Amino acid sequence: MIIGNPKExxxxxxxxxxxxxxxxxxxxxxxxxxxxxxxPELTHFTPAADAEYLVKGxxxxxxxxxxxxxxxxxxxLLTRASLSLTKGIVGVAVxxxxxxxxxxxxxxxxxxxxKDIRKYxxxxxxxxxxxxxxxxLGEAMDVGSTLILAESIPGGTTTAMATxxxxxxxxxxxxxxxxxxxxxxxxxGVVRLALRDLPQDTLGKxxxxxxxxxxxxxxxxxxxxxxxVLAGGTQMVAAAAVLKELFGKRAVIATTKWIxxxxxxxxxxxxxxxxxxxxxxxxxxxxxxxxxxxFYERGYVKEGVGAxxxxxxxxxxxxxxxxxxxxxxxxxxxxxxxx
Amino acid sequence: MIIGNPKExxxxxxxxxxxxxxxxxxxxxxxxxxxxxxxPELTHFTPAADAEYLVKGxxxxxxxxxxxxxxxxxxxLLTRASLSLTKGIVGVAVxxxxxxxxxxxxxxxxxxxxKDIRKYxxxxxxxxxxxxxxxxLGEAMDVGSTLILAESIPGGTTTAMATxxxxxxxxxxxxxxxxxxxxxxxxxGVVRLALRDLPQDTLGKxxxxxxxxxxxxxxxxxxxxxxxVLAGGTQMVAAAAVLKELFGKRAVIATTKWIxxxxxxxxxxxxxxxxxxxxxxxxxxxxxxxxxxxFYERGYVKEGVGAxxxxxxxxxxxxxxxxxxxxxxxxxxxxxxxx
Numbered sequence: 001m002i003i004g005n006p007k008e009x010x011x012x013x014x015x016x017x018x019x020x021x022x023x024x025x026x027x028x029x030x031x032x033x034x035x036x037x038x039x040p041e042l043t044h045f046t047p048a049a050d051a052e053y054l055v056k057g058x059x060x061x062x063x064x065x066x067x068x069x070x071x072x073x074x075x076x077l078l079t080r081a082s083l084s085l086t087k088g089i090v091g092v093a094v095x096x097x098x099x100x101x102x103x104x105x106x107x108x109x110x111x112x113x114x115k116d117i118r119k120y121x122x123x124x125x126x127x128x129x130x131x132x133x134x135x136x137l138g139e140a141m142d143v144g145s146t147l148i149l150a151e152s153i154p155g156g157t158t159t160a161m162a163t164x165x166x167x168x169x170x171x172x173x174x175x176x177x178x179x180x181x182x183x184x185x186x187x188x189g190v191v192r193l194a195l196r197d198l199p200q201d202t203l204g205k206x207x208x209x210x211x212x213x214x215x216x217x218x219x220x221x222x223x224x225x226x227x228x229v230l231a232g233g234t235q236m237v238a239a240a241a242v243l244k245e246l247f248g249k250r251a252v253i254a255t256t257k258w259i260x261x262x263x264x265x266x267x268x269x270x271x272x273x274x275x276x277x278x279x280x281x282x283x284x285x286x287x288x289x290x291x292x293x294x295f296y297e298r299g300y301v302k303e304g305v306g307a308x309x310x311x312x313x314x315x316x317x318x319x320x321x322x323x324x325x326x327x328x329x330x331x332x333x334x335x336x337x338x339x
Numbered sequence: 340m341i342i343g344n345p346k347e348x349x350x351x352x353x354x355x356x357x358x359x360x361x362x363x364x365x366x367x368x369x370x371x372x373x374x375x376x377x378x379p380e381l382t383h384f385t386p387a388a389d390a391e392y393l394v395k396g397x398x399x400x401x402x403x404x405x406x407x408x409x410x411x412x413x414x415x416l417l418t419r420a421s422l423s424l425t426k427g428i429v430g431v432a433v434x435x436x437x438x439x440x441x442x443x444x445x446x447x448x449x450x451x452x453x454k455d456i457r458k459y460x461x462x463x464x465x466x467x468x469x470x471x472x473x474x475x476l477g478e479a480m481d482v483g484s485t486l487i488l489a490e491s492i493p494g495g496t497t498t499a500m501a502t503x504x505x506x507x508x509x510x511x512x513x514x515x516x517x518x519x520x521x522x523x524x525x526x527x528g529v530v531r532l533a534l535r536d537l538p539q540d541t542l543g544k545x546x547x548x549x550x551x552x553x554x555x556x557x558x559x560x561x562x563x564x565x566x567x568v569l570a571g572g573t574q575m576v577a578a579a580a581v582l583k584e585l586f587g588k589r590a591v592i593a594t595t596k597w598i599x600x601x602x603x604x605x606x607x608x609x610x611x612x613x614x615x616x617x618x619x620x621x622x623x624x625x626x627x628x629x630x631x632x633x634f635y636e637r638g639y640v641k642e643g644v645g646a647x648x649x650x651x652x653x654x655x656x657x658x659x660x661x662x663x664x665x666x667x668x669x670x671x672x673x674x675x676x677x678x
Binding site: 015017055056089090091093094100102103104105106107108109110129132133134136137140141142144145 | 354356394395428429430432433439441442443444445446447448449468471472473475476479480481483484
């Protein structure tokens, strides 16, 4: 199911590049803030593992694939399955990651890993260079292909919340979460601490409270001359806000129905305040053969690694929901067979 | 002028990716072996500087742009000027470089810098991983676009000579050089030392005498499902030989007329022994307004950074030799204005 009309916003997926931007922040080490990894420490391996799994179907930086503490697999599974049906070209960019992929080539954007935003700031000069490189990368991408930009950065909804707040949006209490029990008060406490003594200028604000992936996404989208789509949840609203603030450019977001259904968040309200269009896609995982995937229908994980955008691309390319579902089940089967 | 028929070998440049693969070896530190840098030490900065200049028109890792000891500018100038006329997409991959670009994004292929092949070998495991990543990168490139693969690795004709010799070709005395005074006996002495105690297996041989750029080029070309062209001089014959040996795949080379005219080398003879087609392009730099460019017509530099392939792409896209020449003169003018 597709919610919204890709053609109406000028998107088509006859030819597209899918670029996963990965990075880490030390926010993800705060216990309870994210479930994008089996333990807080393992969250630093999740983005590199997501990237390896997306490209090769297996990980080298960790055993198995990234899972939540209760064993639900990374949304990269949905992304990989969906993209495997299409002719899309998959690439990975690393922007400020403590752990980098080992088994795959990737575009190195430099940057530094995001900080524990309660206490520390990224270096302003490094942030500026990262933005420059991201713009250069965007300029170098094929204008004849739609560019789907995706993310993997555990703790990313918290830095996104702080970023939106720093840019003047009322984001507290409105961001989604990988967990069905959105740890809102924990996140908001982190954001409130991060917002104290905020620099006056935009670059200083972003260095203090945002993360290297948000910045890279905004820069790449700014440099790209063709049609791009930010594939993700409420985090992508923050990327769109940075894109608007720094480059005066508008964005389109592709997300999942699971994000729109998230009662603990307000994706559409936030998007409307930033002035960004939202499309969503859905494959009914209640019909999956595997319990691990059915959890997605109960509010677990919801989005990440551009799952919504990848499903949108597959469904827009003429594949039926059932075909996409079958590929997801096959991918799940392969995981089980390997473990 | 185009020598050969691109269409006959299945090449068209309506849509293409130009990927510059850069790396270094410690061979370039041997005094006299290369002029791809103002001093032996600076040769390690040349590839990163070439990449930055190609993408952005200026370098960050060095002042100015790479020049020979007598001040002739890098062939990246010819490449940049030619590509600027086309719709080609330019990217950079780093494969075993001591110095990496600072101001641009690049694809990181890992690998380790090449050794002084007289004494040391690359690590076999690292070589294997590099080949794997290069294949993965090739698989990820747009099959609908022609892929032009270029190189910048000072001392590369020496490792290429050793590689061809190790694979059983009679390469001694037949490789070209950046210098009009091809330092043949120096190169051959290095190669003879490198070939002592050569391992029996292909991977071991390549780890001992080749370089990370040759390996990456072969791997990318192997993984790529569309049409690719190796853009360079006699080095690319070695890349083609590795491609044939490891992957059983044939290649097409695009070079310059300056290489074909090189009496100190035997590009066509070598290419025929390896079984690779050769195309060449030419823009008459005697008609340039600048002495620095006219030197190319006197056998200086000759090729590098895919200059021959880039000129071929521009000329094949319908641009006249004069238009390409004018863009080169403009680029030269910009260099002078900046310095």
